[in-house]
Structure formats: structure tokens, C-alpha cells
Amino acid sequence: MALDFEKEKLIEKLKKRKPKKVLVQLAEGIKQNAGEIRSWIEELGIEVIFSGETCWGGCDIAVDEARAVKADLIVQFGHAEFIKTDFPVVYIEIKDMLDLNPLLEKSLEKLKDYNTIGLSYSIQHRHDIENIKRFYEEKGKKVILSRKIGNVAYEGHITGCDYQGAKEIQEQVDCFVIIGNKFHSIGATLALKKPVFLIDVYDNDVKTMKGLKDRILKQRVLAIEKLKEEKNVGIIVGTKCGQKFGSPEKLIEKLKEKGKNVIIITMGELTPEKIMNFYKIDAFIELACPRIALDDFANYSKPILTLREALVAVDELSWDDILEKGIL
Numbered sequence: 005m006a007l008d009f010e011k012e013k014l015i016e017k018l019k020k021r022k023p024k025k026v027l028v029q030l031a032e033g034i035k036q037n038a039g040e041i042r043s044w045i046e047e048l049g050i051e052v053i054f055s056g057e058t059c060w061g062g063c064d065i066a067v068d069e070a071r072a073v074k075a076d077l078i079v080q081f082g083h084a085e086f087i088k089t090d091f092p093v094v095y096i097e098i099k100d101m102l103d104l105n106p107l108l109e110k111s112l113e114k115l116k117d118y119n120t121i122g123l124s125y126s127i128q129h130r131h132d133i134e135n136i137k138r139f140y141e142e143k144g145k146k147v148i149l150s151r152k153i154g155n156v157a158y159e160g161h162i163t164g165c166d167y168q169g170a171k172e173i174q175e176q177v178d179c180f181v182i183i184g185n186k187f188h189s190i191g192a193t194l195a196l197k198k199p200v201f202l203i204d205v206y207d208n209d210v211k212t213m214k215g216l217k218d219r220i221l222k223q224r225v226l227a228i229e230k231l232k233e234e235k236n237v238g239i240i241v242g243t244k245c246g247q248k249f250g251s252p253e254k255l256i257e258k259l260k261e262k263g264k265n266v267i268i269i270t271m272g273e274l275t276p277e278k279i280m281n282f283y284k285i286d287a288f289i290e291l292a293c294p295r296i297a298l299d300d301f302a303n304y305s306k307p308i309l310t311l312r313e314a315l316v317a318v319d320e321l322s323w324d325d326i327l328e329k330g331i332l
């Protein structure tokens with residue numbers, strides 16, 4: 005991958021904000037670049053500290069860490085703004101400079117039966133989106149970008165958990181094309197009813213998500229059935245500031261009506277090891293990043309469900325409703 009770390013933008017923002025000490029958060033794949041980023045910031049006479057915690061998305065803003073080290077600004081690399089916070093944050097989104105033309109050409113065969121495309125992208129490809137749109141339009145396709153709505157930062161942008169904009173346009177398009185990685189296209193296929201194609205910049209390939217959705221949904225039905233059977237249930241409330249996916253009150257009431265014992269657990273980063281220590285709990289419902297339950301379930305020895313799935317288990321939602329509106 006050829007990444008542009010947007011050094012000029014960083015310097016411009018720092019000169020404007022004039023912080024004394026910054027806490028830098030790096031997305032997981034770029035933690036190796038801490039050294040060069042340190043020198044860019046230190047050259048401006050600014051003290052810099054790096055967060056060693058995971059940073060999976062713009063939802064994950066290290067406000068407590070920044071306050072603990074008395075930083076006056078957070079600089080987050082690799083994500084766009086997801087939520088507003090009461091702490092100053094600068095987002096350096098990073099550009100993937102890969103020449104997408106060979107992959108776009110390759111996609112045409114798979115897209116030959118689709119006339120109108122819903123085009124979405126992960127943030128590193130925003131700078132290229134007008135070129136991509138023009139490419140497909142010159143090949144006779146109609147291209148629609150979703151609205152900026154919910155937690156996305158721009159028109160056409162998607163995150164791993166917010167597909168509201170894409171849902172809005174799905175009746176107008178024949179399929180969706182996602183420029184980015186498998187994480188976003190899996191989310192899209194779980195959220196949307198139309199076929200999803202991934203321009204996979206990591207594997208240098210064009211992939212259909214067909215088949216994957218059915219496999220994941222079958223597993224989710226099993227998890228819901230397990231929750232119905234189990235007695236002791238843990239509800240995990242995520243403490244990362246952008247990962248508030250529902251409140252537990254109604255769920256607790258409904259679980260108790262079904263005769264279950266419920267405990268509430270707070271957690272920042274969910275890991276199988278942390279969860280395993282609550283060994284008397286039979287099943288977990290997580291109100292943090294929904295992709296943990298949907299993508300990482302195989303790493304957990306106990307069933308782990310999203311809020312919407314748990315609502316199906318307590319008869320507050322129907323599985324058909326989930327299928328109709330998307331599991332995400």
C-alpha cells in the first residue's frame with residue numbers, strides 16, 4: 005500500500021491549534037509509523053505521546069488517556085470524525101495512493117448486469133472518489149453516492165457499523181460497489197439487501213460478498229437460540245466514547261421476564277480473555293461495537309450477541325424484521 009500520511013495537513017493544523025502536548029492515536033496497521041510522525045510533531049516544538057491502546061475506528065477517541073497525560077490535543081490518524089467530543093481532536097485521514105484503474109477495469113465483468121451502482125468507500129479512498137465515479141459513468145453506469153447521515157463523515161463514506169445512507173439509496177441502485185476492504189463490505193452485505201461487490205485494495209481483487217451473508221446469518225440464528233436457552237446473561241456496556249449502541253434498561257427488564265439472571269459489565273476493549281473470567285455467565289450481549297459479535301464470534305467460547313439480536317431472543321423484534329432492515 006502506498007499511503008500518504010498528509011504531513012502538510014498535520015503541520016498546518018498543529019500550527020493553527022498551537023498545542024503544547026499531543027496524544028497521537030494510530031490505527032492498528034500504521035503503529036509502525038510512530039517514529040516518523042513523532043519527528044514531524046517534535047520539529048514544531050510540540051511534545052508528543054503515542055497511545056498504545058487499540059484504535060479501531062473514529063469511535064475510539066482516547067479522551068481519558070489524553071487527560072491522564074495532560075495532553076491538550078488528540079491527533080488521530082487513519083480515521084474520519086465519527087462523533088463530537090468535548091476534547092479537541094484533529095483527524096488525519098490518510099490517503100491510499102494506489103492506482104485503482106486496473107481493479108476498476110477488472111470489476112466491469114462482474115458488474116456487467118448492473119446499470120446503477122451505489123458507490124461507497126472507506127476513508128482512505130475519499131480523494132479518489134470523483135475519478136472512480138467518472139470511470140463508471142464513462143462505461144455507461146449510473147453512479148449514486150449515499151447522503152452524509154449518521155456517523156459517516158462525507159457523502160458516500162461508510163464505516164463498519166453505519167449504513168444508513170446506503171440503506172436510503174438501495175431501492176434506486178442495482179448493486180453496491182465498496183472501495184476498501186473486507187471489513188466494510190461484510191458490514192455492507194449484512195446491512196443491505198442488494199448485491200455487494202468489493203474492490204479489494206488489500207488483495208488486489210474484485211470480490212462478491214454472495215454466500216458470506218448466508219453463512220453469517222446462520223451463525224447469528226444459532227447465537228440467538230443459545231441465548232434463549234441460557235440462564236446467566238452478561239450485558240457488556242462499552243466504555244469507548246463512540247461505542248454506545250443502545251442502553252441496557254429495557255433489555256434487562258425483558259431478560260428478567262424470561263427468567264434470566266442478568267449482570268451488567270463495563271468494558272473498554274472486549275477480548276475473549278476478559279470475558280472468559282466471568283466463567284459463570286453463559287451468554288453475553290454487547291452494547292459496544294456490533295462487529296465484535298458479528299465478526300469475532302468464533303474467538304469467543306460463549307455466545308455473544310448484539311443488542312438487536314438479543315431483542316429477537318426476548319421476542320421484542322422478529323428475525324424477519326432483522327432480515328428486512330439489515331442486521332446492522
Ligand code: SF4
Pocket residue numbers: 060061062063064086163164165166246247292293294295
Ligand atoms: S464498526 Fe466498530 S470500530 Fe468501526 S466505527 Fe463502528 S463501532 Fe467503531
